[in-house]
Amino acid sequence: MLSQKAKYALRALIMLAERPDDELVLIADIAERENIPRKFLEAILVELRKQGLLFAKRGKSGGYRLARPANEISFGEVIRLIDGHLAPIPCASKYSFKPCEDCIDPDTCSVRWLMVQVRDATAGVLDKRTLADALRHRQATGGLAANFDI
Template sequence: MLSQKAKYALRALIMLAEQGNGDDLILIADIAERENIPRKFLEAILVELRKHGLLYAKRGKSGGYRLARPPADITFGEVIRLIDGHLAPLPCASKFSFKPCEDCGDPEACSVRWLMTQVRDATAGVLDNHSLADALRHRLSTGAMAMNFDI
């Protein structure tokens, strides 16, 4: 299940994607207010996203945040893995963090693991093939207006 932290990260990134590829920086207070995200929680999320190269940040009076890469280059899968870890519904179905279940005698013969690896692959297929640019196109197609901030 998607954590609240990952959901907030995605919402903040989509909002930043609306601002385009310019040099304009968005204040954390504006992101928090517009997306209804607790500011302290958002600060921690944005620091993590910056640390992983998704955001550019500048401190000080004229500071703020913007995407460090084009929206088309940031996928939902990448963001969710950064925030929540693996996409597999069970540790034994994880591609990169495999851990056998304690009550399983043979992971290779386990029918539950077999199905959960298919769930993992389908989930990764969707999340890795949809970017912030796709989400932005969806948002705009629904009639939602991008909000421009005067910096």
């Protein structure tokens, strides 16, 4: 299941994708527009900056912007950075495999077999969809326009 932290990260990133590449956006503006608690958002944005998804500038004319083009940032990448993995159970994780305590043999476990398929299908969608795709969807469905001003 997608954590609230990952949902907030995605919403903030999509908002930043709406802005021109060189425009910096204040945390307060993101928090207000996306209805995200500011302190929680601050921690999320710092984490995304450390992971190379955001550029930040401090000071009077500071703020945040995407560090890479929106079409190069996938939902899968963001979710993995925030939540750690896409697998529904730890034994199905590609990068952080951990066998279940009650499992006799993960290689023959039918539950794991199915959950690996779920993981692969989920990754197949999330790794192909980018912030640019979400922005196009937002605009096509009458979501907030790219020129939205706070």
